[in-house]
């Protein structure tokens with residue numbers, strides 16, 4: 080089998096992976112630094128018989144991908160900070176109505192228009208709590224080009240497996256980075272598709288929990304004429320205000336992720352065997368941290384890194400274990416401490432936590448991390 | 457023979473939540489009769505709505521039904537139609553849903569001229585949330601948020617749709633169910649984006665605040681303001697203030713004057729997108 084080695088940018092890889100995962104609908108609205116994804120999609124979607132549309136705004140873009148997905152077409156939207164804010168109400172709709180889709184956010188500095196052309200990791204918390212109400216969340220944070228391809232496919236697989244919107248969080252550095260990379264064999268890819276009903280339409284309920292926490296999903300126009308709403312609903316999809324039903328349904332939604340946490344959490348250890356100082360990192364910041372670990376090791380410092388490929392949900396048990404034995408924890412991130420605040424809860428009085436928070440739009444340099452490693456000694 | 461509404465309704469979801477005598481029921485009936493008129497299969501139709509009293513209608517219809525977020529129905533519908541161009545997509549929206557919070561999606565759906573039908577129930581108020589003023593509450597009238605009389609100028613939804621590029625636009629009132637049915641049917645048959653505005657009574661909210669607390673009073677008020685479009689064409693602008701002009705605003709059937717067709721769509725969107733796919737695949 081001929082391997083394809085070529086130059087790709089991060090943005091192009093999101094588009095390529097989405098298409099390879101079976102995505103055939105893209106609805107977007109231009110915004111730096113995510114516009115390249117839309118541009119690639121406008122070229123490639125019609126080539127594969129799919130649809131690209133530039134909607135009138137991000138609210139509409141989010142609505143359009145939910146509509147397309149309800150008809151059985153895997154769908155993607157891509158945006159950055161301000162657009163991510165606008166999408167939030169309809170993202171909540173996708174959680175509530177359990178419509179699979181992928182939302183890519185190439186993070187930039189905020190709040191508001193912020194730093195349109197500079198990198199940040201400013202929306203880690205918005206990805207978790209951006210829309211109102213409680214809901215499960217899965218968010219992926221690739222750090223390398225190959226990983227953008229791999230995790231975009233994984234995002235679609237999660238969306239289909241758990242019937243929910245999945246947040247794919249890039250930052251400006253990896254979205255705009257280009258390099259020659261080798262993609263995996265398409266034949267070897269594992270592609271998941273939503274579970275389909277096995278019963279005839281008369282016996283079908285769109286939110287039937289008899290099949291587990293993720294109900295089989297019929298697509299529109301296939302003969303299963305059902306109702307979809309963002310209101311709290313019963314198994315038939317119709318609005319209900321019955322407190323017990325609403326409570327049970329919200330618990331089921333959270334369980335979709337909680338009960339499968341071991342299949343969802345995804346992290347990488349680097350130089351962790353004997354590490355006393357531990358770095359928790361994600362996205363492009365982890366690349367700087369990795370260089371810092373190498374440099375510190377040369378100085379004989381026992382430091383390692385845990386890098387999150389999936390940032391939500393976090394591998395809580397593992398983090399807690401590490402916090403209990405680490406001399407110090409370092410969390411470098413391009414925001415004012417959105418992950419560190421969470422890690423601090425695990426660290427509690429078990430260990431000290433040292434933060435590196437850059438929001439000026441300039442990448443965290445390996446030296447910045449190394450200096451804090453030295454301080455931690 | 458009496459029309460069998462049961463064929464198209466989810467009878468187990470009835471009684472509906474609307475107030476007795478609400479105008480929305482007339483529009484729903486006209487819509488179901490129109491489905492029968494054009495002979496569409498229930499499996500092939502998606503009814504999409506936003507949020508509001510009007511937007512509850514799809515829930516009662518035995519088709520693929522989608523009750524979305526406030527104002528955004530047209531964007532969900534656009535995704536459905538583009539993904540499945542051979543299917544039929546009908547949107548049901550209130551005046552607030554379609555022209556206030558959803559105004560941006562409204563003008564752009566018109567502009568794209570995508571082959572869907574939007575039915576707007578204009579009851580001059582936000583019925584569901586307690587009768588606040590909407591973009592169609594007439595000047596001087598009362599709403600729960602305009603107790604001193606409304607000063608916000610109104611939209612004429614038909615003129616707005618036409619200017620934005622919709623290729624079939626008509627208005628009828630709930631006093632004339634047959635006329636409404638005729639226009640909705642034509643909207644369904646029309647290839648392109650159709651907008652049918654149904655002027656309706658919300659006696660509970662709009663009526664009650666304006667000394668018309670029963671359905672008949674509001675419907676009489678509507679009747680007293682109705683001017684057929686042919687007659688309106690002979691009248692002076694000042695005489696048309698506060699009037700409800702009914703009829704077809706644009707049909708694309710007959711020769712129209714240059715300004716009526718000025719800047720109007722030359723193609724239907726899903727067909728145009730297919731030409732993009734063809735071009736992209738030639739170049740591959």
Ligand SMILES: Cc1ncc(C[n+]2csc(CCOP(=O)(O)OP(=O)(O)O)c2C)c(N)n1
Nearest residue numbers: 507508509510526550551552553582583584
């Ligand atoms: C984002 C958002 N803002 C506000 C509301 C509250 N809301 C629900 S329905 C409605 C107005 C409905 O008016 P209209 O669209 O005219 O429908 P009607 O009830 O009159 O049929 C409003 C403001 C909401 N559901 N969502």
Ligand code: SF4
Nearest residue numbers: 474475478509583658
């Ligand atoms: S409040 Fe008005 S619009 Fe709503 S159901 Fe009652 S009469 Fe109809």
Ligand SMILES: [Mg+2]
Nearest residue numbers: 550551581583
């Ligand atoms: Mg209204």
